[in-house]
Amino acid sequence: MSLQPTAALARFVQQSQSGRLPPRLVHEAKRAVLNWFGCAIGASRHDTVSRAIAALSPFFGQPQATVLGRPERPDMLHAALMNGITSHTFDFDDTHLKTVIHPAGPVASALMALAEYHPGPISGLEFLHAFILGVEVECRIGNAVYPSHYDVGWHITGTAGVFGAAAAAGKLLGLSERQLVWALGIAATQSCGLREMFGSMCKPLHPGLAAKNGLSAALLAAQDFTSSEQGIEGKRGFANVLATARDFGQITEGLGETWELLENTYKPFACGIVIHPVIDACIQLRAQHPLSPARIREVRLRVHPLVLELTGKTAPRVGLEGKFSVFHSAAVAIIDGAGGEEQYADGKVADAEVIALRDKVSALVDPSIKEDAAHVEIVLDDGSVLTKHVEHAIGSLARPMSDADLEEKFSRLCAPHLPASHVKELSAAIWALDSRAEVAELAALSVPG
């Protein structure tokens, strides 16, 4: 008898055994966790999380878990919230391209806080196993309702993420199958997050809420707090209420055989993914030719139509606007050879040299160019033309970031906040996570001095 989606996911999570995970999958989980740590530490001093802490710290419980990169030590639920927020603040986190879910934030933020609080030690492999299951649950639920759910206006990282956090936390807490059904139901009835909030601090709040609410759902279920047993597929359940079309086969088929985490990607650049091919091309040209901005007469881009639709801002004034400007992104990539968070600082967007080069950048839409491709021509003052065609941008599924690329990104993100020795120790610990006896120690390594 084939189970309904909610029951099928509960059974899958309950029965899964870490010994049976393919090694490639475990390695991908470490890559995702490394990227999550870097993003969370990198944004740990941002106004967004500082304001959230200022608002909520009077209600923190016992010091149980770490806000990565910060000295505050709230209760586990608030730690999950804050790490979910910082993981998404730079919009630099991982992307499940099929659904545009950023999978790690909700799941890892819940799990790390729970691992720190948990009375018995949680091993690295237990952590990775629960992480893999959480990502599987959130992405399969996302697959079932994408794209109609996203098109309606839901921020799918929040709405699907809460299920991932609940499932992952439920696994670590050792919930029964029935309790996992309830955990998924309690998650379903807290599923939230509107795309209307994009551009405000509420966007990164969503994975934070997903982490905290999913974790609460698992805790409630552990005490036999009941919910509907068809939270996902019921007539008035998640999939029917929050989407106009749905395919439950995406949840139930091939469970435990195919793995959504293997479809995960990591951003090399701290801006909208549609600009990535252009930045990639500019950085490659800079690496191949000694380029002096003053000698550049013109930069000509040929791009996929979405690039100008989403990132066509010609004169950004602040860093956040720079992330939505392919012109700024190309200019700063040629000058700095990078597209990290620093390249989108307010000062960088207002820098005279960057602006001068930005104003020489023009872009032409070319429908024959794929989403992960771009064509860049740099015309020098002597009339010579440098050309680069990128077929698949770095960070795409076809050309994933290497482990070394990810470690370099991680180090750059951590550098402003942690001593270099801590950064190295932390990344080494993550790469060896599957043989580590206790995962909670990693969080401590993220705290400055």
Next chain:
Amino acid sequence: MSLQPTAALARFVQQSQSGRLPPRLVHEAKRAVLNWFGCAIGASRHDTVSRAIAALSPFFGQPQATVLGRPERPDMLHAALMNGITSHTFDFDDTHLKTVIHPAGPVASALMALAEYHPGPISGLEFLHAFILGVEVECRIGNAVYPSHYDVGWHITGTAGVFGAAAAAGKLLGLSERQLVWALGIAATQSCGLREMFGSMCKPLHPGLAAKNGLSAALLAAQDFTSSEQGIEGKRGFANVLATARDFGQITEGLGETWELLENTYKPFACGIVIHPVIDACIQLRAQHPLSPARIREVRLRVHPLVLELTGKTAPRVGLEGKFSVFHSAAVAIIDGAGGEEQYADGKVADAEVIALRDKVSALVDPSIKEDAAHVEIVLDDGSVLTKHVEHAIGSLARPMSDADLEEKFSRLCAPHLPASHVKELSAAIWALDSRAEVAELAALSVPG
């Protein structure tokens, strides 16, 4: 220039002055608050809240506020959650009939916890004023999206309640107009609660979440945590994403002139509202005639079609099922002369005398009978027939519960949990709330010795 809905509500809340509230409105607020206290204290020992406390108490912060009727003293946010849960556990709370919102739970639960935590004393009038504004905001937002929003599958007490809690808490916190816009936006992006959960512990969880999340939204906004400024009406905001039709005039027209709280009703009986006319008629017949159940040959009901559709269970086995049985309800009303929570205890539903009379009850659908009406005939063993036609059930807008009725209901709900002297002191304090210097003391009166 007419403001957009979110901005209009923010300005309305910010500018409202307690001195201008009509006395009738302030009195209605006291009635609603009395009813909220009674429901919350009455359900304070229920498994639902006990399990929630067991799950979440390890994460409670400093003891800041009261779980009404219980000894635990969590941080303010968790207190708001727990009181929101207990207020709705018996399904005995108030009803805004136009939208089926239960307005008091989300708003009063947020406000009372905030009043207890607040460093400066909050007066009774400030409390009532903020309560009135919160109810206004949640019911107007509900009016704008009802019925499509409810029909889609949203539990509107949760989804609209979060706005009410945010607005009310924002008023007490003295937020600026802009911060109130953000508070409503942060509320919008946390709006949640599925009707699929009806019949499980998640149903009363919804007003609890609304109270806690709305309160958090106001706290975040107070720290300038930003959201979209069109959280309600934006293209991907609440009203477009969570409803298939909407009428924003219901939000903006007559703000400050008409008051939704005056449309509030209170349940005299602890069961589905469609059975209330039958119970009312039975209790009236019992009061007018000395009725011995053994002498009753037959009880014949003529009812609105919804009665059998929603509450047609002929042989309920447990208390919760009894709430969905017009047959049990009529029998127990004749025997006990009441329809309180005790009449829906498991033991009462299994009581031999009740079952014997229940089996003599028959019901006929009569489309000419209105929703708040019923016709009851009791045939005695001597062949005589007692008849009662109720045109408007007690508790309907046309025949509201009197202040004395509400106080009687309050006392019954509190009796199992508090000494009679406390109960009297608490109700007297609520009736005098608008002249009280400090509202927080009321919560203390609800805690058993």
